[in-house]
Amino acid sequence: MKKKRPLILISNDDGFAAKGINSLLEYVRGFGDIIACAPESARSGFSCAFSSEKPLRLRLVREEPGLQVWACNGTPVDCLKIAIDQICDRMPDIVISGINHGDNASVNSHYSGTMGVAREGCMKGIPSVAFSLCNYSPDADFSNTARLIKIITGRVLEDGLPKNVCLNVNFPDTPEIKGTKVCRMCNGIWEKELVKERHPRGYDYYWMVGQFRDTEPEATDTDEWALAHGYAAITPTTIDTTAYSAMQKISDWDL
Template sequence: MKINRPLILISNDDGYYSKGLKCLIDMVSQFAELLVVAPESARSGFSSAFSSTTPLRLKLRRKWDGVEIWSCNGTPVDCVKLALSELCDRKPDMIIGGINHGDNASVNSHYSGTMGVTIEGCLKRIPSVAFSICNHDDNADFEPMRNIVQIITEKVLADKLPDGVCLNVNYPVVDKIKGVRVCRMAHGNWGNEVVRMHHPRGYDYYWLVGEYTNEEPDSEDTDNWALTHGYAAITPTTIDVTSYEMIDKMKDWKF
C-alpha cells in the first residue's frame, strides 16, 4: 500500500516569483510534498480579502524540483481557496504563508496578506503558520531563518495545532539571533497614513504610507520587543475575535 508523504500548501502575498517563497520551498521540501499557489503579482495588505466580482485564473508557471508553482490573479486567500478546490488531491496537512518580505508583527498582522493565507488555513481547520522577516529588500537574506522554519514545520506536521489557532512567526535582521520568544502582539498603531499630492491636470490624489508607533516599547512580552532586541518572535494567533470579558459585562445591560 502506498503511503503518502505529508502535503504542504504554500502561498504568500509577494508573488509567485519572490525570493522568500523560493527559499521557503527549499527549506521545507524535505518534510513533505509541496504545492505552491501564489498571486501573480504583489498583494501586500490584502489581509483576508477575496474576489467576489472578478473571475479568477490559475496558471502553472513552472515545476521546480518536482514542485508545481501556480499563480493566481486574485488575492492570497483566493490562492488558498482555489488550491483546495481545484489542485489538491487531498486535504493538506499544513498551510504555510511566506516567507514574507517585511515583518507582520503587532497590528501589521491584521493587514497582512501572508497572515490572510494562514487565517484561511486555520478557518479550514488545517494547521497553518506564517513566516516573515523584518527586511523589505527583494533580495533579502533568508538563510538565517532556515533552522527555525524547519523546526516549526517539523513540529507542526508531527503534533498539529489546536483548532482555531495558527502561528505568526517573525524574524529579526541580525547576524545571529539571541533566541526565540513565544509572545503576544504589541499594542501599536499607524499614524500619518495619508500623503496628498496634486496632479498637474488639476485634481488631488493620495498615497497611503504611514509611520508605526509601538505604544509599549518596554513591554518585554511582546513581538515588537523581541524583534527589536534580536529575538525571533512566535505569536500564537486565534481566529475567535470574541471579547468574552465584554460578554460578562454586558449581561447587566438593559435592552
C-alpha cells in the same frame, strides 16, 4: 500500501516570483510534496479578502518531482481556496505562508495577506503558519530563517496545532537570531498614514504610507520587543475574535 508523503500547501502575498516564497520552497522541500499557489503579483494588505466579482485564472509556472508552483490572478486567500479545491488531490497536512518581505507583528497581523493565508488554512482545520522577515527589500537575505523554519515546520507536522490557532512567526533582520520568544501581539498604532500630492492636471492624490508606533514600549512580552532584541517572535493567533472579558459588561447593559 505505501504511505503518501505529507502535502504542504504554500502561498504568500508578495507573488509567486518573490524571493521569500522561493526561499521557503527550498527550506521545506524535504518535508513532503509541495504545492505552491501564489498571486501573480504583490497583494500586500489584502488580509482575508477574496474575489467575488471577477473570475479567477490559474497557470502552472513550475513543475518538478514533488513540487508544483501555480500563479493565480486573485488575492492570497483566493490562492488558497482555489488550490485546495482545484489542485490538491487531498487536504494539505500543513499550510505555510511567506516568507514575507517585511514584518507582520503587532496590528500589521490584521492587514496582512500573509496572515490571511494562515487564517484561511486554520479556518479549514489545517495547521497553518505564517513566516515574515523584518526586511522589505526584494533581495532580502532569508538564509538566517532557514533553521527555525525547518524546526517549526517539523514540529507542526508532527504535533499539529490547537483547533482555531495558527502561528504568526516574525524574524528580526539581524546577522544572528538569538533564539525564539513565544509572545503576545503588541499594542500599536499607525500614524501619519497619508501623503497628499498635487497632480499636474490639477487634482489632489494621496499615497498610503505611515509610521508605526509601539504604544507599550516598556512591555517585554510582546512580538515587537522580541524583534527589537534580536529574537524570532512566535505569536499563537486565534480565529475566534470574541472579547470574552467584555461579555459580562455588555450583558449588564440595560437593553
